[in-house]
Amino acid sequence: MATKAIFSEVKNNGFGYWGILGVFGVLVLGGVWAFMHMEHGHFSTGMNNQIVWGMPHVFAIFLIVAASGAANIATIGTVFGKKIYQPLGRLSAFLGASLLIGGLLVLLLDLGSIGHVIEMAKGHLNFKSIFAWNMVLYSGFLGIIVVYLWTMMDRTKLAKMLYKPVGIANMIWRFLLTMATGSIFGFLVARQYYDAAIMAPLFIVASYVFGTAIYTLVLMSSFKFTGRELGDAILNRLRYTLAIFLALTLFIEFVRHLTNLYATEHHGVEGFILASGDNISNLFWFGQIIMGSLIPMFLIWCRFLKNNRFALAVAAILAVLGGLAQIYVILIGGQAYPLILFPNAEVTSSFSEGVINPYTATPAEILLGVGGFGLAIAMVIVAVKVFKVLPTTLADSATDPHHTKKI
Numbered sequence: 001m002a003t004k005a006i007f008s009e010v011k012n013n014g015f016g017y018w019g020i021l022g023v024f025g026v027l028v029l030g031g032v033w034a035f036m037h038m039e040h041g042h043f044s045t046g047m048n049n050q051i052v053w054g055m056p057h058v059f060a061i062f063l064i065v066a067a068s069g070a071a072n073i074a075t076i077g078t079v080f081g082k083k084i085y086q087p088l089g090r091l092s093a094f095l096g097a098s099l100l101i102g103g104l105l106v107l108l109l110d111l112g113s114i115g116h117v118i119e120m121a122k123g124h125l126n127f128k129s130i131f132a133w134n135m136v137l138y139s140g141f142l143g144i145i146v147v148y149l150w151t152m153m154d155r156t157k158l159a160k161m162l163y164k165p166v167g168i169a170n171m172i173w174r175f176l177l178t179m180a181t182g183s184i185f186g187f188l189v190a191r192q193y194y195d196a197a198i199m200a201p202l203f204i205v206a207s208y209v210f211g212t213a214i215y216t217l218v219l220m221s222s223f224k225f226t227g228r229e230l231g232d233a234i235l236n237r238l239r240y241t242l243a244i245f246l247a248l249t250l251f252i253e254f255v256r257h258l259t260n261l262y263a264t265e266h267h268g269v270e271g272f273i274l275a276s277g278d279n280i281s282n283l284f285w286f287g288q289i290i291m292g293s294l295i296p297m298f299l300i301w302c303r304f305l306k307n308n309r310f311a312l313a314v315a316a317i318l319a320v321l322g323g324l325a326q327i328y329v330i331l332i333g334g335q336a337y338p339l340i341l342f343p344n345a346e347v348t349s350s351f352s353e354g355v356i357n358p359y360t361a362t363p364a365e366i367l368l369g370v371g372g373f374g375l376a377i378a379m380v381i382v383a384v385k386v387f388k389v390l391p392t393t394l395a396d397s398a399t400d401p402h403h404t405k406k407i
Contacts, residue, residue: 005087005398007153007388010226017385020225024378031106031371034364038109046360051335055328055361056106059369062210062327063103063376064138065181065203068174069211071096071145073238074152075174078167084237084399087391088219089152093170094383095215095376097145102376104138106368130184137177144170153388178207185330192269193334198259202252206326208245212238213319218380220313222390231396232307239312242319243300249326250293269337272356273329280333283325292322332359 010017038044038056047054073092077085126132148170151163182203185194216238223230257274260266275281296315305311336357384390391398 005391006393007087007090007390008392009388010222010385010390012226016225017381021378021381024374024381027374028371028378030367031369031374034368034371035109037364038368044362045365046362047365048357048359050357051332051359053110053331053335054359055365056368056372057110058324058328058331059372060103060106060110061181061331062324063099063106063372065178065207065327066210066214066323067096067099067103067141068178069207069209070099070215071170071174072208072211073215074148075167075171078164079171084233087394087399088215088234090149090387090389091219091222091380091384092215093145093149093152094387094389095218095380096211097142098376098379098383099211099214100138100141101379102372102374105375106372109368130180130187134177134180134184137173137180141173141177144173174207175204178204185334190339191334191337192266192340193273193330193337196256196259198252198256202249202256205245205248205252206323209242209249209319210323212242212245213316213323216242216316217313217320218377220309222384223394226384226390228390229393229395231394231399233396233400234394235309235312236307239300239315242316243297246293246297246319250289253288265340268340269334272337273333277333277336277356280329280336284329284333287325288322288329291318292325293319296322335359 045054071092073085074089074096076082077087077089144166147162148166151159151166153159179200182200185191186197186199188194216235219238220230220235222228257270260270273280273284277284296318299305299311299315299318302311336359338355338357
């Protein structure tokens, strides 16, 4: 019989807690160094006037999209009344907010100067731009998360009354946020690989893959290191949720590429991504499809690996790496293929027309992206220490209403 969850802070002050926090703190320091190094200008990176979005943007977009998916775990418990998910809500909301903050901090340098952030904060936004709408959606998401956490953690009558309405608002806002992020690419008609309405639903479904995978790893790690019991009922819900969204993402990718192959104007870019793009093609097939989708689905659905936690952890890690590969292929691969300035005409010029644009990420770019991820996880590690985020137990007897005690 399921019981009401009791939450508590992490009371361990030993070497283990501070050691883990220190590891991610080192990643943050690496990101700070990279930030200061790259603030001198994009000439210090591998980006150029053809590849204007580089490796930091891959990490930033991945983290922002993953933030929406991580917060989805709380939505399932609140909006759809699934009680087994409700003890997971606090960690879900904290993780979603942390991932978004980590992603947005990586993106700061995209403005060219930190001073531009001040101008943006003054309200100098062009609302004809999808980027301006995203700024509103990102800040709104953080505001809703704060209120959402209050309704989960406060015991007052008002908080209980607002719990479900705020959960619904969180669900709708996340949907719009991820749709707008995908629409950045869907609205870019100049790039052959972007210009498609299906980019919005692709990002929505992919967000559930990224967020569920990261949430699963964080949940398993936090309960392992704090000595709390984590039952199979919870993990199996997360396991099959991850598998379903992996399959949906794979299906939407199949439809997108099939549609592009049907349209003659996209044959060139499809040939580049799928076959002749060297590293891009290899990353698509081996990184995104095989390692990031098919192998995790096998590890989850294989009957011989049922309830195998190591297999689930490996599947989640591969899903995260596959997600980074997916964003890299979309972002870098889409820019590497040359712009079609004059359709049905041959263009010759000394300035990169018709030439595949090369890009190699510098160590500083990679460190900046990894630093954003490290900051997100470090914030969660601090949150579980300061706030009552983690349930004292998620044993099957405490979460599964259909659990029967073995004799």
